[in-house]
Amino acid sequence: MAKRTNTDPEVDHLLPLVGGVITQVLIDEVFDETCYGFRVEKKGKSFECLIMRDPEGNGPGHLMIVKEKR
Numbered sequence: 001m002a003k004r005t006n007t008d009p010e011v012d013h014l015l016p017l018v019g020g021v022i023t024q025v026l027i028d029e030v031f032d033e034t035c036y037g038f039r040v041e042k043k044g045k046s047f048e049c050l051i052m053r054d055p056e057g058n059g060p061g062h063l064m065i066v067k068e069k070r
Helices: 009-017
Strands: 021-030 033-042 045-052 062-068
Touching: 009 033, 009 045, 009 062, 021 045
Parallel strands: none
Antiparallel strands: 021 033, 033 045, 045 062
């Protein structure tokens, strides 16, 4: 696996999840199709993570993260 630095925007996007705990599997209808994902809890914060094709939902490989306010 290639080593990435924190200058990679995708790595920066994922870093808030490090050390969190997956607490729930999610199934959601987004953009007229079923998306699967999971909820991560970390230090009183909750993150909904949906596995998408890309940030716009039309290509391979992106994890959409929605931070809930608590």
